[in-house]
Amino acid sequence: MTLSTAQMRFWSPEVRELEPYVPGEQPKIQNLLKLNTNENPYPPSPKVVDAVQAVLTQQADALRLYPDPDATALKQAIAKQQHIEVSQVFVGNGSDEVLAHIFKAFFLQDEPILYPDITYSFYPVYSQFFGTKTKEIPLNENFEIEAKDYIQPNGGIVITNPNAPTSIAMGLPDIEQILKANPDRVVVIDEAYVDFGAESAVGLV
Numbered sequence: 001m002t003l004s005t006a007q008m009r010f011w012s013p014e015v016r017e018l019e020p021y022v023p024g025e026q027p028k029i030q031n032l033l034k035l036n037t038n039e040n041p042y043p044p045s046p047k048v049v050d051a052v053q054a055v056l057t058q059q060a061d062a063l064r065l066y067p068d069p070d071a072t073a074l075k076q077a078i079a080k081q082q083h084i085e086v087s088q089v090f091v092g093n094g095s096d097e098v099l100a101h102i103f104k105a106f107f108l109q110d111e112p113i114l115y116p117d118i119t120y121s122f123y124p125v126y127s128q129f130f131g132t133k134t135k136e137i138p139l140n141e142n143f144e145i146e147a148k149d150y151i152q153p154n155g156g157i158v159i160t161n162p163n164a165p166t167s168i169a170m171g172l173p174d175i176e177q178i179l180k181a182n183p184d185r186v187v188v189i190d191e192a193y194v195d196f197g198a199e200s201a202v203g204l205v
């Protein structure tokens, strides 16, 4: 949709300059599973269905109340499942919201943040939105991320693992090498697709 100048008069100047994010292809073919949106070929566990139904039947009254702003029960469950402390868990409405907090909190530095070229196409959009300086690091000829390329001055690092849309994963020793070389910078490992097969870096926290 092209907006008219009249429609855009409400917009902040910096938003007018933004290049909109275009979501990955969303075909409307029936019985097609979209791996790029993490769709599951299997139905939820019966325990999940029971838990959702229990909320609707036994605890529906709680829906008129404001939810726990700390999401304590959720954080406790995530911490238990990931074998980490509750204080190490931060929850958001999807990982794009968490990334927004990360960009604003950590990525407004004098040096550019580093991320691969190619990777999740939302990083450049957030960089533009928040005013983050960026340096895109080309993948190697096999479309892999090379740890050694992330050992250089930077204002932070964000790496999707496994990477999107290449689907190629980095091993933990490579991630550890990047972490050790950047003790004073925030290194984000975006594991949106980790359950398809890569090893999670949560244990390195």
Ligand SMILES: Cc1ncc(COP(=O)(O)O)c(C=O)c1O
Binding pocket: 036, 093, 094, 095, 096, 097, 120, 160, 164, 190, 192, 193
């Ligand atoms: C690498 C990566 N990180 C984060 C996201 C955002 O995911 P969410 O739907 O949880 O906001 C996506 C979605 O495409 C993604 O591909």
